[in-house]
Amino acid sequence: MGNVLTIAEHRKGELRKVSFELIGAGKEIAEKIGGTVETVLIGSNVEGLAEKLGHAGAQKVYVVEHDELAQYSAEGYTKAISDITAQVKPAVILIGASALGKDLTGRLAATLGVGAASDSTAIEVDADNRLLVTRPMYAGRVLAKIAFNNDPQVVSIRPNTFKALPEDTSLKADVEKVAVEPGTIRAKVKEIIEKAAGKKELTEADVVVAGGRGLKGPENFKMLDELAEQLDAAVGASRAVVDAGWIEHDQQVGQTGKVVSPKLYIAAGISGAIQHLAGMMSSKVIVAINKDADAPIFKIADYGVVDDLFKVVPLLKDEIEKMK
Structure with a gap:
C-alpha cells in the first residue's frame, strides 16, 4: 500500500x-x-x-x-x-x-x-x-x-x-x-524565448499535421498550416525537411526530434523512415497521404490515401470547411 x-x-x-x-x-x-x-x-x-x-x-x-x-x-x-x-x-x-x-x-x-x-x-x-x-x-x-x-x-x-x-x-x-531550500543551483534558466507566439506545442496537441519531402518546398507548408488551423492542430515535420531548412527543428517528429502521441496524426508526403515512425507510431489514429503506394508509412497507418498530396490536402480542407 x-x-x-x-x-x-x-x-x-x-x-x-x-x-x-x-x-x-x-x-x-x-x-x-x-x-x-x-x-x-x-x-x-x-x-x-x-x-x-x-x-x-x-x-x-x-x-x-x-x-x-x-x-x-x-x-x-x-x-x-x-x-x-x-x-x-x-x-x-x-x-x-x-x-x-x-x-x-x-x-x-x-x-x-x-x-x-x-x-x-x-x-x-x-x-x-x-x-x-x-x-x-x-x-x-x-x-x-x-x-x-x-x-x-x-x-x-x-x-x-x-x-x-x-x-x-x-x-x-x-x-x-513545504519549505525547501533548493541548495546550490549551478545552472539557471534566465529566460525562455518563444519563436512563434501561439504556436501549438507538438507533444501536447490532440491533432498533429506533419509534412515531409513530398511537399517539394518550404513555401508549401502554408497549406499544412491552414489545415492545422482548421483542426486546432500542431504542425510537425520529418527530419529531412528540417535538415533542408524548410521548418524549425522544434517541429521535428522522430527519434532525434519530438515524440508525439496525438489522437490523430496526419502525415502528408512523409515516406515513413524508421526514425520518423519512432516519434509518432503511438498515435491513436494515423492517416497517411503519399503517392508512393510502397511507402513504409502505410504499414502503420490506420487510413492511407495513395495520391498526390497537392490534390488531397485541398480537398480535405474543403470538406472540413463544409463540416464546420
Whole structure:
C-alpha cells in the first residue's frame, strides 16, 4: 500500500496538460494499490494553481515556493522532490516525459537510489501491487516491460498517453506549503524565448499535421498550416525537411526530434523512415497521404490515401470547411 506522487508542470502561470494526465494515471494506479494521489507543485507564486490540481483529482498538493525556483532547475527540482519523498514516502512517482521530465527523471531516480522507466506508454499493476511498465525501445521496434525492485517506482509517462479526469470543481485538494531550500543551483534558466507566439506545442496537441519531402518546398507548408488551423492542430515535420531548412527543428517528429502521441496524426508526403515512425507510431489514429503506394508509412497507418498530396490536402480542407 502506498500513495502516488505526481509532478506538476506549468508555464506562464498556467498548468500544462500533462499535469492533469499524470493525475488521471495516478488515480488509476492508486485505486489498485489502495493509496491516494498527491501532487508536487514547484515554482514561485504558484500556490494559486493548486486549486486546479484539486479539481483534476489530486487529493493533496505540496506547494514549494522559492524565488530560485521561478524557472525550472534540474538541481532545484530534484532537491525539492527528494526532500518531500523522504517525508511522505510514496510508492510511485509519476513525471511527464516532456522536455522538463526527460531532464528530471534520471537525476531524481539517481538521487533517490532507485531505477526509472522513461517515456512509458502503458502501466499495469500486478497481483503484488507492483508496477509493470511498458516503454518503447530501439526506435519503437521493441516494447519492453519494466518491473521495479524497490520504492519509489519512478516513471515518466509520454504525454497524451493517459486521459485527464473531467474537471470537478466540487473536489478540493488538501494544500500543504513545504519549505525547501533548493541548495546550490549551478545552472539557471534566465529566460525562455518563444519563436512563434501561439504556436501549438507538438507533444501536447490532440491533432498533429506533419509534412515531409513530398511537399517539394518550404513555401508549401502554408497549406499544412491552414489545415492545422482548421483542426486546432500542431504542425510537425520529418527530419529531412528540417535538415533542408524548410521548418524549425522544434517541429521535428522522430527519434532525434519530438515524440508525439496525438489522437490523430496526419502525415502528408512523409515516406515513413524508421526514425520518423519512432516519434509518432503511438498515435491513436494515423492517416497517411503519399503517392508512393510502397511507402513504409502505410504499414502503420490506420487510413492511407495513395495520391498526390497537392490534390488531397485541398480537398480535405474543403470538406472540413463544409463540416464546420
